[in-house]
Amino acid sequence: MRFALPRIVFALMMREMNTTYGRSALGYVWAILEPVAAIALLSIAFSIAFRSPALGVSFPLFYATGYLPFMFYSETTGNLGSAIQFNRQLLFYPRVTFMDALVARFALKVLTHALVFCIVISGIFLLEDTRAVIRVEYILSSLAMAAAFAFGIGVLNCFLFEFFPFWQRVWSIINRPMFIISTIFFTVESLADPFRTILLYNPLVHIVSEMRRGFYPFYEGVHVSYLYVYSLAIILAAAGFFLLKRYHRVILDI
Numbered sequence: 001m002r003f004a005l006p007r008i009v010f011a012l013m014m015r016e017m018n019t020t021y022g023r024s025a026l027g028y029v030w031a032i033l034e035p036v037a038a039i040a041l042l043s044i045a046f047s048i049a050f051r052s053p054a055l056g057v058s059f060p061l062f063y064a065t066g067y068l069p070f071m072f073y074s075e076t077t078g079n080l081g082s083a084i085q086f087n088r089q090l091l092f093y094p095r096v097t098f099m100d101a102l103v104a105r106f107a108l109k110v111l112t113h114a115l116v117f118c119i120v121i122s123g124i125f126l127l128e129d130t131r132a133v134i135r136v137e138y139i140l141s142s143l144a145m146a147a148a149f150a151f152g153i154g155v156l157n158c159f160l161f162e163f164f165p166f167w168q169r170v171w172s173i174i175n176r177p178m179f180i181i182s183t184i185f186f187t188v189e190s191l192a193d194p195f196r197t198i199l200l201y202n203p204l205v206h207i208v209s210e211m212r213r214g215f216y217p218f219y220e221g222v223h224v225s226y227l228y229v230y231s232l233a234i235i236l237a238a239a240g241f242f243l244l245k246r247y248h249r250v251i252l253d254i
Contacts, residue, residue, distance in 0.1 A: 009100055069146045073207070182205060183208050
């Protein structure tokens with residue numbers, strides 16, 4: 001398994017962009033409107049039920065700091081999982097490998113979500129007096145953790161989706177509760193044990209907490225564990241790459 005070649009990765013990224021977003025601007029606009037609509041809906045619904053969010057004074061900012069990292073994780077894991085299926089015909093060429101397909105899809109998702117993140121957060125700051133204090137180091141750290149974790153699961157899913165086709169549906173079912181238990185609507189510190197301890201096994205809780213440290217200076221996020229998130233990401237990615245390398249010929253013949 002060789003390392004992905006930049007020219008091949010770039011060509012695959014262009015192909016992905018045309019297929020995913022189309023040649024018109026509407027596809028790119030939708031990539032922004034989708035999270036905006038979700039955050040707006042959450043903000044309206046919870047502002048009716050509560051006087052203030054769990055942190056700060058801005059409902060949109062609080063839910064954006066939870067929803068945007070989750071959306072990056074959710075879309076990236078599924079997108080990487082179907083990398084071979086989408087590029088199957090190209091993978092028969094000797095110069096194109098599954099590594100190229102994975103890196104191209106991952107790079108495009110990272111760039112897209114980074115842009116969406118900046119646009120959505122900037123919009124919130126322009127429209128509301130959030131009273132937040134931006135700490136870039138924590139924001140970048142959260143995005144890096146989300147990218148690593150999503151990549152690890154995505155690589156493993158790439159094997160599982162192909163070798164066990166039913167896993168794609170199972171994964172979709174398993175992943176649904178993650179939206180509720182990833183502290184998008186609350187903070188992990190607001191829970192009492194043993195519920196808090198149980199939720200901390202979910203890496204997304206650490207990622208969301210780290211993101212909120214980047215906007216709320218009084219929020220310490222004492223339960224964030226870099227070691228746990230990155231160790232799990234490395235183990236999952238290593239397992240995925242090992243299985244893909246061992247069985248990629250079998251997968252292409254399926």
